[in-house]
Amino acid sequence: MDDVTFAVLGTGGIGRRTLEVSQHKDGLTPVAACDRNGIAVDHDGLDVGELLAATEGNVASEHAGNAPSGDDTRTDGGTAVKRHGEGAGVVASEQARPTETPIQDVIDESAAIDAVLLALPNLTHDFIPRTAERFAEAGYEGVLVDVLKRSRVIGMLDERADLFEESGITFVCGAGATPGFLTGAAALAAQSFVEVDEVEIWWGVGLKSGYEDNRGTVREDIAHLDGYDIESARELSDAEIEAIVDDHDGVIEFEDMEHADDVLLERAGICDAADVTVGGILDVRSDEKPTTTTVRVTGRTFDGERGTNTFQLDDATSMAANVNGPALGYLKTAVRMNRVGDYGVFGPADLLPVF
Numbered sequence: 220m221d222d223v224t225f226a227v228l229g230t231g232g233i234g235r236r237t238l239e240v241s242q243h244k245d246g247l248t249p250v251a252a253c254d255r256n257g258i259a260v261d262h263d264g265l266d267v268g269e270l271l272a273a274t275e276g277n278v279a280s281e282h283a284g285n286a287p288s289g290d291d292t293r294t295d296g297g298t299a300v301k302r303h304g305e306g307a308g309v310v311a312s313e314q315a316r317p318t319e320t321p322i323q324d325v326i327d328e329s330a331a332i333d334a335v336l337l338a339l340p341n342l343t344h345d346f347i348p349r350t351a352e353r354f355a356e357a358g359y360e361g362v363l364v365d366v367l368k369r370s371r372v373i374g375m376l377d378e379r380a381d382l383f384e385e386s387g388i389t390f391v392c393g394a395g396a397t398p399g400f401l402t403g404a405a406a407l408a409a410q411s412f413v414e415v416d417e418v419e420i421w422w423g424v425g426l427k428s429g430y431e432d433n434r435g436t437v438r439e440d441i442a443h444l445d446g447y448d449i450e451s452a453r454e455l456s457d458a459e460i461e462a463i464v465d466d467h468d469g470v471i472e473f474e475d476m477e478h479a480d481d482v483l484l485e486r487a488g489i490c491d492a493a494d495v496t497v498g499g500i501l502d503v504r505s506d507e508k509p510t511t512t513t514v515r516v517t518g519r520t521f522d523g524e525r526g527t528n529t530f531q532l533d534d535a536t537s538m539a540a541n542v543n544g545p546a547l548g549y550l551k552t553a554v555r556m557n558r559v560g561d562y563g564v565f566g567p568a569d570l571l572p573v574f
């Protein structure tokens with residue numbers, strides 16, 4: 220495959236690691252990266268080492284009460300942090316400049332960009348669909364990949380499928396770990412069966428860097444706890460989030476999460492969304508996983524046997540590895556499809572990622 224140029228929207232906990240993982244994959248050149256305060260662009264390739272060093276411990280998030288950036292309002296929670304160096308987030312890099320309109324600035328450069336990975340928060344459900352729509356309306360002809368989690372957002376993307384097709388966009392949605400990697404694994408595991416009764420996804424994540432470095436991820440997960448929803452989670456202050464983490468001694472268990480693995484598996488014809496359950500345990504005080512990530516697919520074979528195929532991730536593989544490896548693998552597959560004119564909205568169970 221020829222070289223693929225790509226941009227990352229949102230250089231937070233996930234987006235920074237996307238840049239890092241891309242350095243270990245063949246043929247991927249990051250040419251643009253932005254967060255809510257700044258943008259770095261170099262069509263010959265960003266210096267990822269410099270950008271990561273400059274943003275270490277310095278991710279630009281937004282406080283609910285802070286003035287919004289020109290591009291959007293209230294897209295995440297958190298605090299406008301400047302923890303190290305001059306400027307918050309990506310502007311601390313010597314390759315970057317401040318901007319009020321980071322997403323528009325990437326759109327303005329997008330004619331020369333093969334693929335865009337959206338590692339943005341999803342605390343406002345239509346934020347990612349609306350952002351994708353802006354690329355289409357600007358006539359972007361390339362690949363969009365997101366790592367969003369919530370089931371209901373997939374329908375919002377499907378509603379825009381005609382717009383993406385007309386523009387020449389190949390969109391892979393929900394292409395992180397869960398949904399994403401594990402959805403794809405379930406689709407493969409289902410192939411033994413002619414009927415799938417149940418898909419159980421159970422994840423374990425250990426994040427010693429905790430809420431501090433994974434703000435979007437932790438805040439969005441808290442929205443799944445009893446008594447919270449996406450709106451109330453968005454309004455929580457950092458101190459309130461830290462207090463919830465403390466109440467659970469740093470280990471939070473989730474059941475019946477609204478993860479899009481369900482609709483993505485239904486969409487691919489594997490099983491009904493109602494037959495998919497997602498839960499897991501997040502430990503924000505240790506890098507060790509509190510439980511082994513496991514996908515169990517139970518079904519009936521053509522010759523009448525009932526069985527459960529199981530797929531497990533090694534405990535040594537981190538969330539960053541399991542989100543970004545697949546996201547970039549799906550991105551590469553999507554670029555191949557885009558180059559032969561295959562446009563529209565696809566889920567991780569519809570295609571296999573390329574290594």
Ligand SMILES: NC(=O)c1ccc[n+]([C@@H]2O[C@H](COP(=O)([O-])OP(=O)(O)OC[C@H]3O[C@@H](n4cnc5c(N)ncnc54)[C@H](O)[C@@H]3O)[C@@H](O)[C@H]2O)c1
Nearest residue numbers: 229230231232233254255279340341395396397433435436
């Ligand atoms: N599918 C999966 O397996 C999986 C796993 C982990 C995280 N995620 C998702 O990844 C997303 C990112 O999580 P995170 O922990 O990296 O979050 P984060 O808060 O650390 O980073 C978000 C980034 O987006 C930027 N941003 C926010 N609003 C913006 C705007 N209007 N314009 C430009 N940039 C903006 C922020 O400045 C920040 O750099 C979340 O939606 C999370 O749910 C998915």
